[in-house]
Amino acid sequence: MAELPLYSSPKVGGDILAYCSKCQGEFSHVVVSMVDKKPARVQCKMCKGNHNFKRIGDSRAKSVLKNATSKEPRKRVVLAQDYWQQQLDLQKGKPLKPYSPKQTFQKLDVINHTSFGVGIVEEIKIDKKIVVIFRSGEKLLIHALS
Ligand SMILES: [Zn+2]
Numbered sequence: 001m002a003e004l005p006l007y008s009s010p011k012v013g014g015d016i017l018a019y020c021s022k023c024q025g026e027f028s029h030v031v032v033s034m035v036d037k038k039p040a041r042v043q044c045k046m047c048k049g050n051h052n053f054k055r056i057g058d059s060r061a062k063s064v065l066k067n068a069t070s071k072e073p074r075k076r077v078v079l080a081q082d083y084w085q086q087q088l089d090l091q092k093g094k095p096l097k098p099y100s101p102k103q104t105f106q107k108l109d110v111i112n113h114t115s116f117g118v119g120i121v122e123e124i125k126i127d128k129k130i131v132v133i134f135r136s137g138e139k140l141l142i143h144a145l146s
Contacts, residue, residue: 009037010031010039011034012031012032012033012034013031015029016028016039016053018042018053018055019056020044020047022044022049023047025056026055026056027044027045027046029043029045029053030042032050039053040052041053083133084120084133084134084135087120087133088110091120094110096111096112097110099111099112099113099141101141101145102143103143103144105121105124105144106121106124107121107123107124108121113132113141116136117134118134119134119135119139128143128144129141
């Protein structure tokens with residue numbers, strides 16, 4: 001997430017806008033310590049209190065992000081499986097080709113990969129790459145390696 005550049009890059013002893021729970025708002029703070037180029041502890045210029053650096057939007061932004069990520073992957077896994085089953089049904093009766101990077105594959109070939117299982121070639125890409133749908137989702141594999 002991009003930080004608003006309200007102040008130039010933070011440094012120990014420099015000013016930064018931070019949320020103070022005592023003053024209940026965002027006020028100018030002095031950076032007391034930093035971790036990974038981010039302010040860790042700050043001192044409020046209003047109440048002179050020392051506390052961890054935080055911005056007013058932090059908790060809200062995190063909960064939105066958490067909601068989005070907790071729903072999405074589960075949905076995507078189900079979809080990937082359904083899609084895989086669908087595509088596999090469409091290619092019924094096709095011979096299963098063992099996957100090897102040296103083999104050359106065509107679109108809609110059904111392949112058998114030692115770790116990912118049965119997959120359907122969805123797309124032939126440039127640079128000797130193929131997009132294969134597996135039960136666990138799409139994978140980019142190499143083919144036609146000479
Ligand atoms: Zn304060």
